[in-house]
Amino acid sequence: MRAMVYRGPYRVRVEEKDRPAIEHPNDAIVRVTRAAICGSDLHLYHGMMPDTRVGMTFGHEFVGVVDEVGPSVQNLRVGDRVMVPFNIFCGSCFFCARGLYANCHNVNPNATAVGGIYGYSHTCGGYDGGQAEYVRVPFADVGPSLIPDWLEEDDAVLLTDAVATGYFGAQLGDIVEGDTVVVFGAGPVGLYAAKSSWLMGAGRVIVIDHLEYRLQKAKEFAHAETYNFAEYDDIVVHMKRITDHLGADVAIDAVGAEADGNLLQHVTAAKLKLQGGSPIALNWAIDSVRKGGTVSVMGAYGPLFSAVKFGDAMNKGLTLRMNQCHVKRQWPRLFEHIRNGYFTPSDIVTHRIPLEHIAEAYHMFSAKLDDCIKPLIVPNA
Amino acid sequence: MPYTSDKPKQAETAEELRARIPGWGADLDPKDRPSVPKERFDPTLSGAHWEFPERQEEKWPRERSIEHSMLTPVFGTSCPPKGLSGVIRKYAYARYSEGRAAHWLLLVAADRVDTAESTLRSFATLRPDNPITQTGVLSEVRRHGWSSRVGRKRVDTGHQLLDPIIVGAPWVAAGLLGYAAIRRLTRGRR
Numbered sequence: 325m326r327a328m329v330y331r332g333p334y335r336v337r338v339e340e341k342d343r344p345a346i347e348h349p350n351d352a353i354v355r356v357t358r359a360a361i362c363g364s365d366l367h368l369y370h371g372m373m374p375d376t377r378v379g380m381t382f383g384h385e386f387v388g389v390v391d392e393v394g395p396s397v398q399n400l401r402v403g404d405r406v407m408v409p410f411n412i413f414c415g416s417c418f419f420c421a422r423g424l425y426a427n428c429h430n431v432n433p434n435a436t437a438v439g440g441i442y443g444y445s446h447t448c449g450g451y452d453g454g455q456a457e458y459v460r461v462p463f464a465d466v467g468p469s470l471i472p473d474w475l476e477e478d479d480a481v482l483l484t485d486a487v488a489t490g491y492f493g494a495q496l497g498d499i500v501e502g503d504t505v506v507v508f509g510a511g512p513v514g515l516y517a518a519k520s521s522w523l524m525g526a527g528r529v530i531v532i533d534h535l536e537y538r539l540q541k542a543k544e545f546a547h548a549e550t551y552n553f554a555e556y557d558d559i560v561v562h563m564k565r566i567t568d569h570l571g572a573d574v575a576i577d578a579v580g581a582e583a584d585g586n587l588l589q590h591v592t593a594a595k596l597k598l599q600g601g602s603p604i605a606l607n608w609a610i611d612s613v614r615k616g617g618t619v620s621v622m623g624a625y626g627p628l629f630s631a632v633k634f635g636d637a638m639n640k641g642l643t644l645r646m647n648q649c650h651v652k653r654q655w656p657r658l659f660e661h662i663r664n665g666y667f668t669p670s671d672i673v674t675h676r677i678p679l680e681h682i683a684e685a686y687h688m689f690s691a692k693l694d695d696c697i698k699p700l701i702v703p704n705a
Numbered sequence: 706m707p708y709t710s711d712k713p714k715q716a717e718t719a720e721e722l723r724a725r726i727p728g729w730g731a732d733l734d735p736k737d738r739p740s741v742p743k744e745r746f747d748p749t750l751s752g753a754h755w756e757f758p759e760r761q762e763e764k765w766p767r768e769r770s771i772e773h774s775m776l777t778p779v780f781g782t783s784c785p786p787k788g789l790s791g792v793i794r795k796y797a798y799a800r801y802s803e804g805r806a807a808h809w810l811l812l813v814a815a816d817r818v819d820t821a822e823s824t825l826r827s828f829a830t831l832r833p834d835n836p837i838t839q840t841g842v843l844s845e846v847r848r849h850g851w852s853s854r855v856g857r858k859r860v861d862t863g864h865q866l867l868d869p870i871i872v873g874a875p876w877v878a879a880g881l882l883g884y885a886a887i888r889r890l891t892r893g894r895r
């Protein structure tokens with residue numbers, strides 16, 4: 325089969341690989357019909373995530389058709405159209421039994437601090453991902469769901485991570501009616517987080533980025549008030565100024581490890597790999613939120629330390645909430661919201677790229693060219 | 706104003722927001738949201754029909770965190786450790802817990818060694834690594850690299866200049882080493 329393969333920092337190619345096999349009785353093999361590149365893939369692509377091996381296939385956002393099932397699979401049949409959450413989870417461990425699917429203890433031998441994620445380095449379990457023609461899906465009775473008839477494939481693939489994560493990020497903000505919410509990052513996760521903040525009753529939603537075209541999308545898609553941090557000497561002071569010097573009630577970090585805005589932080593983290601991630605946006609969130617407020621961290625950081633301003637967080641009495649998203653837990657409600665027409669996830673898709681051209685897609689998405697917001701990958705295009 | 710007790714006035718009322726934003730307030734009740742409460746005990750909800758999953762066959766000694774008491778029943782089988790990078794990885798797992806910086810720094814070092822080893826190995830195949838096609842840099846033309854950057858207020862264009870150095874440095878180093886080796890060989894002949 326054809327599959328994207330990592331060759332080293334900033335280098336990927338498409339290779340002929342063996343079709344994955346059933347390795348466990350509850351495995352399924354899914355033929356991928358749509359995949360996507362996520363902001364998280366950039367952390368791998370830039371070589372920031374420890375134990376990212378040459379030869380791995382990335383991709384944790386994908387939907388497809390069940391091609392083969394293991395002997396113990398009861399809930400899926402060959403031919404079913406399925407959407408697969410980015411989390412790999414057993415459904416039965418201490419954590420899964422409590423709904424913490426992102427923190428499953430039975431799927432990742434490489435680390436106890438991280439759950440299992442498709443195509444996301446050995447630190448997340450060493451599974452190949454879905455930027456390929458076929459992918460192995462463990463715990464087929466637990467993870468995947470049938471794609472509802474009314475749901476477009478492009479919307480379904482976005483629900484496997486970005487939509488669910490943005491929605492989860494707004495929930496971890498513990499928003500109450502009338503709250504002012506500031507979202508750092510106008511990528512897919514930030515856009516969905518901003519839109520979701522309104523669903524939870526926010527009174528004001530502000531989005532910060534330095535890419536004008538993405539801020540424009542935040543205005544249109546998420547009805548947000550936007551600021552380009554490149555235009556301000558000190559974005560934290562600006563946030564204070566526009567909130568009566570109180571600060572926002574809730575801040576959401578939807579940027580993560582590659583955050584820009586401070587060259588030293590960015591270069592030590594993203595280029596030199598001396599930090600787990602560059603915490604610029606996280607620090608801005610901590611400093612922009614009001615005392616007693618909540619910071620929700622959706623941005624991903626590596627397992628090494630990062631220079632986070634914990635002193636400020638402590639002195640301000642902040643609540644810091646964070647996790648990888650428990651994707652499947654969000655789906656029933658998100659299905660309702662999408663059916664009700666509150667928003668259409670695929671409105672933020674800018675590119676549909678054949679798998680064969682994935683190296684260009686990575687470069688474009690990483691360097692933010694061609695006003696790219698969300699690239700989908702189409703195998704067999 | 707934080708200097709007095711009242712919350713700043715909201716610019717728009719709930720009715721105005723509901724009219725302007727589709728779905729505003731659909732999840733208004735903080736208790737009625739899918740991730741609330743954070744932990745909700747319900748072992749049957751997930752669809753799992755086992756108390757503990759069957760075990761996947763271990764076809765080679767699978768490296769694992771020493772913070773685990775056993776190999777997890779299911780695990781990924783992509784890219785078994787190999788070469789010098791594999792030795793470093795196995796040592797990082799066997800010796801240091803996730804709590805130790807050495808664990809992660811060794812793994813990052815192994816990643817760099819893996820890249821070098823794999824690139825060298827690729828030269829012995831019909832498909833050697835090609836930094837031009839693999840970096841997708843040719844999309845700079847088709848995807849408007851110039852107009853996507855110039856004249857915009859984005860702040861990342863400066864450090865993007867470092868990217869070709871990060872990609873290119875090992876190739877330059879390998880070239881210089883190769884050149885030095887050839888010179889030494891030819892000198893030895895003379």
Ligand SMILES: NC(=O)c1ccc[n+]([C@@H]2O[C@H](COP(=O)([O-])OP(=O)(O)OC[C@H]3O[C@@H](n4cnc5c(N)ncnc54)[C@H](O)[C@@H]3O)[C@@H](O)[C@H]2O)c1
Nearest residue numbers: 363364489509511512513579580583584585623624648649
């Ligand atoms: N918690 C989870 O489950 C989960 C799931 C998916 C993605 N993520 C993480 O969410 C983050 C965002 O993902 P994405 O797909 O939207 O990525 P993306 O790269 O498309 O978006 C990041 C955005 O942040 C902007 N940005 C950079 N520095 C900034 C700063 N200092 N302040 C404000 N904005 C800044 C960038 O210009 C970009 O628009 C990533 O770190 C990703 O790993 C987490």
Ligand SMILES: [Zn+2]
Nearest residue numbers: 362363364485
């Ligand atoms: Zn992701």
Ligand SMILES: [Zn+2]
Nearest residue numbers: 414417420428
């Ligand atoms: Zn589990």
